[in-house]
Amino acid sequence: MEFNILNNYFYQRDTVPLALALLGTLLIHESTEGITSGFIIETEAYLSKNDPACHAYRGKTKRNAAMFGPPGRAYVYFIYGNHHCFNVVSAAEGIGEAVLVRALEPVDGVELMKERRGKHHKVENLTSGPGKLCSAMNISREHNGISLQKPPLYLAKGKTVEKSSIDTSGRIGINQAQDKPLRFFLKNNLFLSR
DNA sequence: CGGGAGATGGGCT
DNA sequence: GCCCATCTCCCGA
Numbered sequence: 001m002e003f004n005i006l007n008n009y010f011y012q013r014d015t016v017p018l019a020l021a022l023l024g025t026l027l028i029h030e031s032t033e034g035i036t037s038g039f040i041i042e043t044e045a046y047l048s049k050n051d052p053a054c055h056a057y058r059g060k061t062k063r064n065a066a067m068f069g070p071p072g073r074a075y076v077y078f079i080y081g082n083h084h085c086f087n088v089v090s091a092a093e094g095i096g097e098a099v100l101v102r103a104l105e106p107v108d109g110v111e112l113m114k115e116r117r118g119k120h121h122k123v124e125n126l127t128s129g130p131g132k133l134c135s136a137m138n139i140s141r142e143h144n145g146i147s148l149q150k151p152p153l154y155l156a157k158g159k160t161v162e163k164s165s166i167d168t169s170g171r172i173g174i175n176q177a178q179d180k181p182l183r184f185f186l187k188n189n190l191f192l193s194r
Numbered sequence: 195c196g197g198g199a200g201a202t203g204g205g206c207t
Numbered sequence: 208g209c210c211c212a213t214c215t216c217c218c219g220a
Contacts, residue, residue, distance in 0.1 A: 044212070053212070063205065080213045081202025087212085100212055131213045173212050 004156040005149055011071035015090040015097040018071075019045040019184050022088060022099055024161035026107065029137045030152040034112045036137050038104030038127055039158050042185040042192055044171045046087075048096045052176040056096030066145040068096045074153060076134070076144040083131030086139050088148060088155070102172070102183070104133045105191045113137070129193040161186065 006025065011018065020043075028037040046054040055064040055077070066075040067089055075087040075098045087098035104127040106113060113126045113136035127133040134140065139153065148155050168181045172193065185192055 046212075055212080058207090061205080077212085078204065079211060081204075081211095082215095083202095083213050085212060102212085129213070135214095171212070175211090 006155045006157065007149060008072060015045045015047055015099060018090045019043040019099045020166065023166060023184060023186055024158045026156045026158035027104060028154055028156060029139065031138050034109055036109030036112055037107045039107060040101055041105050041189045042103035044100040044102060045182040046098050046100060053171065053174040067098050068094055069145060072148055074143050074146050074148055076139060076141055078141055084134035084140050085130040086134050100130060102130050103128050103191050103193045105189060124190050128191045
């Protein structure tokens, strides 16, 4: 499937259009334990300007440095002492924007996801949240800053998404700029975070 | 079933 | 010390 990897051109657009374009694409992790993958069904845009919820809002630090790298790389951070969140870096190098991936529809490696997340979980609960999907896909800080255009972690062309099947809302779990309509998701998908 | 609290650790206000 | 782009468990209904 590597011939369907999304290349540099895919990432050459503004962050909001990229957050929309990422819906339906396939996120793949070829780990030593096996391959897991899933369609991206929920994203959030985090912008450099007028967006206090964005980690890059107060400038570049050691933690958020990957956000300021070239687009098409990963920005992974650790939160609440337990969880990782996976983002696709967007905008030109030096700007500091990214798209948070909040939920996946599992495709390959469902059994491996269950082993990682806990066998008692239903399929609908494996990747229906940013922390959950990182656990199921085994994505962690070691992936921070790496390219998403080659194995082991990469994005590939997925399923076609009609504009009419996409809905928008405020972003989840933030205390600032909750009113901004920067969350995008596939309506009625079983694997949404909410 | 929904709401609330605790877990847990890194970064910064 | 307090905050945080979260998850899970436990409780009451």
